[in-house]
Amino acid sequence: MPGENLSRDEAHERAALLSVDGYEVALDLRSAVGESTEAVRTFRSVTTIRFRRTGEGDTTFADLVAPSVTSVTLNGRELDPAVVFDGARITLDGLADENVLVVDAQCAYSRTGEGLHRFVDPEDGEVYLYTQYEPADARRVYANFEQPDLKAPYRFEVTAPDAWTVWSNGAGERGADGVWRFAETAPISTYITCVVAGPYHYVTDTYRRGDVEIPLGAMCRKGLAKHFDADDVFLVTKQGFDFFHDNFDYPYPFGKYDQAFVPEYNLGAMENPGMVTFTEEYIYRGKVTRAAYERRANTILHEMAHMWFGDLVTMVWWDDLWLKESFADFMGSFSLAEATRFTDSWVTFANNRKAWAYRADQLPSTHPVTADIRDLEDAKLNFDGITYAKGASVLKQLVAYAGRDAFLEGARRYFKRHAYG
Incomplete structure (x- = not known):
């Protein structure tokens, strides 16, 4: 069996x-x-x-x-x-x-x-x-x-x-x-x-741009409401929507956009369309560094990129998990640098994300960026620095080689050609 x-x-x-x-x-x-x-x-x-x-x-x-x-x-x-x-x-x-x-x-x-x-x-x-x-x-x-x-x-x-x-x-x-x-x-x-x-604490806002109107929500458990800086979450969210609408030429396709910061989460975040979930570690109980806010903003934009690449268009099987995650990892830093106050995000990428990839590549568990995923057990082992950050580094090289305009035009055509596929 x-x-x-x-x-x-x-x-x-x-x-x-x-x-x-x-x-x-x-x-x-x-x-x-x-x-x-x-x-x-x-x-x-x-x-x-x-x-x-x-x-x-x-x-x-x-x-x-x-x-x-x-x-x-x-x-x-x-x-x-x-x-x-x-x-x-x-x-x-x-x-x-x-x-x-x-x-x-x-x-x-x-x-x-x-x-x-x-x-x-x-x-x-x-x-x-x-x-x-x-x-x-x-x-x-x-x-x-x-x-x-x-x-x-x-x-x-x-x-x-x-x-x-x-x-x-x-x-x-x-x-x-x-x-x-x-x-x-x-x-x-x-x-x-x-x-x-x-009984979540729930805050709402709206993103408006031209004919596009997206209801926004952000939530956390009631005990963290006094620490929840939803205004900054909404600010980065709106900046992200501006960036992706400008560059993807495909309106956000899933209606509302809620973001839930939840307890005991096993990972950083998950790109469920219309209902993104995040670890509540991103709700800061005291003063934190600018780097902490940048990390949260990067995660918000990483998940938003998935709305198009991952949710609108999706891999056939988990062999292409790397491409879904590498694209979002690349787009997180790309959109941060161009649309938010974190204009040095590529420096952070080089220091943190690539370092994560280098560490993973030195372990006995290293593997090609495109892995052979034979079954679900293989898939569970593939959420690592190679799948995310090494793959994103490859895409960064591709953009440098092919050019930003060509790369984004390729993405735009792909979304239109394969929407919901």
Whole structure:
């Protein structure tokens, strides 16, 4: 049995067999609060996937990592979860040309940063939730086809405690029945879908330029609100949008732009379209150096660059993780130097980012910039200084060689030609 791993060959075969028309995901998160006597605290996840068979064959599998599955229905036919679900995959036999899969499961809250992470604030006892999926942890929250090339639109709805607010990739609101419903997304990959829920402190602003208007939001847990300098976050965000709109000639494609600074985060940030998540270490509790503000600004712009390169256009498989991250790493410094107060960002890049790459290159774990990613386990090992900073150094050389105008024109043409692909 493959367990929770997924190979490149399996992903290629599945992409050749089917295409996904859309997801409807309903989560009930009310179990996140209150006492629990369960060894593993769980929430209900009901997923409806509409997909078509586009290749030869009538058997495939969906991905789900969950403690239990209540029911599985394929095209109105009840499947026995004890037979088709092995803890990580749901076997699907007898596919039709058009298919509807409904999976009702009990999924587990995370305490390790993968899937739906649940944090209890030790200061006031408030509970905060957020998701983190890269490279393949959306399957810990809802059933799906967990590979980046099977893009689809999503509709999320979330039932949450009354005192909470919920955010996702699209704009949302709470209905009269108490359920939060979110606008359907553009076609995106599973790993960049997102849900953030809890009594977060939330600040809003708006980016306006010509006919473009983007609602902005920034949030943190209530206990950090007194330290949260949202004005500077919004300043850098607006400067970034100015830069990317000027140079990419493709308006930001995902509606709103929320940025959540969340606790116990395993990484610096994640480029979920419309709902970017950051480590709350970027909320400074006291006086810090200019370098600290520059680092935060670089991360904000790195994630914003992904809205185009990574989210609008996406790698087929994790072999090209390096190009997605190298592009954003390069663009973080490039946009900082040209659009913000941090005009010496290329000096910082040389001193910090390239030094990170040099260190990684001297270790036994060094690898080519373009790595051979055979499966998800390989992908998890590839988030390093070579994938990010050495690759960004290569792109910096390319820009110096080919010229800034040619490089940006190449990006502009690529976005238009491959949008949502």
